[in-house]
Amino acid sequence: MEKLKKLTKDLPDEQAALRFYGRLSEQHPAIAKRLEKNHGLFSDLLTIAAFSPLLSTTILQNPNYISWLRRARNFAAIRDKEGLRESLARFALTNSTLETGVLLARFRRRELIRVYLKDIRGLGSIAEITEEISILADVILEYALDVSRQELENRFGIPLAIDEKGKQIHAGFCVCALGKLGSKELNYSSDIDLLFLYSHEGETSGHGSRGTTTNREYFIKLAEHVTKLVGTQTGEGAAYRVDMRLRPHGRVGRLAISVNEAVRYFKEEAQMWERQVLIRSRASAGELSLYDDFFAQVEPHVFSAELTAREALQNVRLSKEKINAEEDVSKGFDTKLGRGGIREIEFIAQALQLAYGGTDKWLRSSHTLISLARLADRGLITDSELTNLFEAYAFLRRLEHRLQMEHGLQTHRVPDAPEKRLLISHRMGIHFVADFDDQLAKNTDNVSDVFTRIFGDRETLFRSAQSRSMRENPKTANWAVFSHRLKSPTPRNSRPLATSTALR
Numbered sequence: 001m002e003k004l005k006k007l008t009k010d011l012p013d014e015q016a017a018l019r020f021y022g023r024l025s026e027q028h029p030a031i032a033k034r035l036e037k038n039h040g041l042f043s044d045l046l047t048i049a050a051f052s053p054l055l056s057t058t059i060l061q062n063p064n065y066i067s068w069l070r071r072a073r074n075f076a077a078i079r080d081k082e083g084l085r086e087s088l089a090r091f092a093l094t095n096s097t098l099e100t101g102v103l104l105a106r107f108r109r110r111e112l113i114r115v116y117l118k119d120i121r122g123l124g125s126i127a128e129i130t131e132e133i134s135i136l137a138d139v140i141l142e143y144a145l146d147v148s149r150q151e152l153e154n155r156f157g158i159p160l161a162i163d164e165k166g167k168q169i170h171a172g173f174c175v176c177a178l179g180k181l182g183s184k185e186l187n188y189s190s191d192i193d194l195l196f197l198y199s200h201e202g203e204t205s206g207h208g209s210r211g212t213t214t215n216r217e218y219f220i221k222l223a224e225h226v227t228k229l230v231g232t233q234t235g236e237g238a239a240y241r242v243d244m245r246l247r248p249h250g251r252v253g254r255l256a257i258s259v260n261e262a263v264r265y266f267k268e269e270a271q272m273w274e275r276q277v278l279i280r281s282r283a284s285a286g287e288l289s290l291y292d293d294f295f296a297q298v299e300p301h302v303f304s305a306e307l308t309a310r311e312a313l314q315n316v317r318l319s320k321e322k323i324n325a326e327e328d329v330s331k332g333f334d335t336k337l338g339r340g341g342i343r344e345i346e347f348i349a350q351a352l353q354l355a356y357g358g359t360d361k362w363l364r365s366s367h368t369l370i371s372l373a374r375l376a377d378r379g380l381i382t383d384s385e386l387t388n389l390f391e392a393y394a395f396l397r398r399l400e401h402r403l404q405m406e407h408g409l410q411t412h413r414v415p416d417a418p419e420k421r422l423l424i425s426h427r428m429g430i431h432f433v434a435d436f437d438d439q440l441a442k443n444t445d446n447v448s449d450v451f452t453r454i455f456g457d458r459e460t461l462f463r464s465a466q467s468r469s470m471r472e473n474p475k476t477a478n479w480a481v482f483s484h485r486l487k488s489p490t491p492r493n494s495r496p497l498a499t500s501t502a503l504r
Helices: 002-008 014-027 029-035 039-051 053-061 064-072 081-094 100-121 126-156 215-231 259-268 272-280 288-302 309-326 342-356 368-377 383-407 418-427 433-455 458-472 479-486
Strands: 160-162 168-170 173-178 192-198 256-258 281-286
Touching: 002 014, 002 039, 014 029, 014 039, 014 053, 029 039, 039 053, 039 064, 039 100, 039 383, 053 064, 053 100, 053 383, 064 100, 081 100, 081 126, 100 126, 100 215, 100 383, 126 173, 126 215, 126 281, 126 383, 173 215, 173 272, 173 288, 192 215, 192 259, 192 288, 215 256, 256 259, 259 272, 259 288, 272 281, 272 288, 272 309, 272 342, 281 288, 309 342, 309 433, 342 368, 342 383, 342 433, 368 383, 383 418, 383 433, 418 433
Parallel strands: 192 256
Antiparallel strands: 160 168, 173 192, 173 281
């Protein structure tokens, strides 16, 4: 068909688009026939198939999504939380026989069709796309929390507490987002890092099938239930992989913790890297004021006026050293953890925030790009460095998205195989692998230059990590990884930590 050839000839994977249409025509001939009369929708579906086998399979398995996409594709602006809540409510009504976990996984997958189409078409910036993905996670967490709370109240009644005036009140609960979800920079296949807080100790009302229990047990069960609904693998997969390792005491800590306990932990026991995590934190679902209360009390310990710039940079550098020690460079370039990658951009922003945010509250932003812009306004990075970091962030995050949305995997590795590398180049809008390699090298070199100016020479950095690793665990130090890095050339224009303009 002439129209089909015309629509597929410039796509990054023409054969994938043709296979999709062939299967659609075979399985749903009436729908395929109608598509021929809607040029825009037809083009969008073929484009999705050329960029994401995962989503093309999803559409073939759920052909009703095509009529939904015809309406949804007209929304160029970011869907706000209220709009997504309404969409989820309608989806739940029309899929009322599904288990909640399956429902949430299907809803997320359907919405990603719309978001990724916008991403592919260039109808939103990286900041807008990642914000919308993050809002989607918030809405799913809210829904899971509402379902879980209703079930537990049916068992134990409402959790109660006594306030400062001796009045009985309802105890509150908040799902706090950390990491990329905390800064509204979630990608398509991120884990979601969560912290569960509750307001008061006490007991439940007991107006349920199982009588009274303590608030602590109630809220731990509530956290478990939310985590299960959102994160348990089913035949449809899971809505998200939930990571709770950043909570107080990590894996051995309670799943839910009171605000008072959390405040005490972050004031008295938390390591510097744990406080650094709170730079990118916010309320995601539940009683949002609980997070505000918590963060107001720990904020002076996250951004400490007593911490010197040198101490702040050295603490963040230690976090990066530990990451470097664990990275396997033999598997190809990692857009997240590799030299000049996304994590280095994030750490540049966070290190300078910690160094100067104690006395300058305006620098305390959770979003990486906003943070970098404010750091440039304060003269802590140059305008050219800001431009380079913005461009590299956009390039690397877009590359990360193309990698992840091929099969829905949590991957950050750029393939080395020639055919796969050519395909990812085409999906990035670049015709030749050599040009893709040049752009990747340019962006990562630019990031690496800024990282080296702020943190110091990489050879010194890796030798320090090697020495520290041997001191901490001499039997398991990864000598091969360190040896590989120490033989790598250091970036151009590198300057040591002592001469960094950020420390002057």
